[in-house]
Amino acid sequence: MAADDVPEPLPRAPQxxxxxxxxxxxxxxxxxxxxxxxxxxxxxxxxPPDRTVAEPPSTTAPTxxxxxAQRRWPQRRAPRPPARTSRxxxxxxxxxxxxxxxxxxxxxxxxxxxxxxxxxLDQQAVIETVLVHxxxxxARAQTHAFSGMATRYRHMLADADVSELTDPREAEVxxxxxxxxxxxxxxxxxxxGTDATTRFDTDAQYQAALHQFDLxxxxxxxxxxxxxxxxxxxxxxxxxxxxxxxxxxxxVLLTFARVARRRPVRVALLMVSALGYLGAVTAAVxxxx
Numbered sequence: 001m002a003a004d005d006v007p008e009p010l011p012r013a014p015q016x017x018x019x020x021x022x023x024x025x026x027x028x029x030x031x032x033x034x035x036x037x038x039x040x041x042x043x044x045x046x047x048p049p050d051r052t053v054a055e056p057p058s059t060t061a062p063t064x065x066x067x068x069a070q071r072r073w074p075q076r077r078a079p080r081p082p083a084r085t086s087r088x089x090x091x092x093x094x095x096x097x098x099x100x101x102x103x104x105x106x107x108x109x110x111x112x113x114x115x116x117x118x119x120x121l122d123q124q125a126v127i128e129t130v131l132v133h134x135x136x137x138x139a140r141a142q143t144h145a146f147s148g149m150a151t152r153y154r155h156m157l158a159d160a161d162v163s164e165l166t167d168p169r170e171a172e173v174x175x176x177x178x179x180x181x182x183x184x185x186x187x188x189x190x191x192x193g194t195d196a197t198t199r200f201d202t203d204a205q206y207q208a209a210l211h212q213f214d215l216x217x218x219x220x221x222x223x224x225x226x227x228x229x230x231x232x233x234x235x236x237x238x239x240x241x242x243x244x245x246x247x248x249x250x251x252v253l254l255t256f257a258r259v260a261r262r263r264p265v266r267v268a269l270l271m272v273s274a275l276g277y278l279g280a281v282t283a284a285v286x287x288x289x
Contacts, residue, residue: 147202247280253269
């Protein structure tokens with residue numbers, strides 16, 4: 001083969017020259033890598049809030065810049081956590097609340113007992129009042145009956161006096177019957193005189209009837225005394241209820257002391273609660289004695 005027949009090499013295609021390195025520009029990255037480079041928290045930023053990313057000068061070769069998120073909302077201050085009380089303070093307040101609650105329940109129990117005793121005494125006073133009225137009514141009825149017998153005795157004597165004018169013997173029999181009636185009925189001790197003008201002592205017979213019923217009944221002043229005892233029990237129950245209300249106020253103050261944040265406030269509430277507890281317990285003891 002002749003030298004002229006050798007083929008000439010083909011000319012190479014022009015290769016693009018590499019882009020000059022620019023300060024601040026990043027090498028081309030994969031889009032996924034660029035997305036992964038973003039910050040997770042939108043409040044975080046690489047640059048200060050008053051600065052922006054300077055754009056690199058344009059070049060002939062396209063380059064991918066790193067995307068940097070810029071914060072566009074003001075930074076919010078995180079709320080300050082509330083002050084925590086010590087475990088010793090919480091334990092003291094819990095024990096104090098328990099003691100005040102138990103004391104209030106005990107005082108309430110005694111108050112209910114006093115109310116029950118007052119109700120029983122009221123019922124007893126009613127029964128005693130009925131018995132007293134029954135005794136008085138029976139005495140009046142007996143006095144009225146004896147007064148009627150005395151009137152009949154006087155009529156018998158008056159008839160004997162009239163019969164004496166016509167038949168003295170019949171008149172004497174009538175007087176004997178009148179005397180027998182006087183003794184048999186028991187009105188002899190309340191009559192003054194032996195003729196038709198005999199006077200019957202109503203007051204003496206009434207007092208005798210009252211004393212007779214006293215053996216089976218109660219005194220006239222007994223219902224009033226029982227009612228006074230019932231009022232005294234009810235007054236004690238009322239004062240105990242006031243002490244219970246004071247103890248409930250102590251529990252409320254202790255609850256405020258539990259949730260208070262400042263130490264001076266907690267100490268002041270504890271002192272006031274202690275004074276209130278002592279006052280309520282003292283009042284309850286004085287009322288019960």
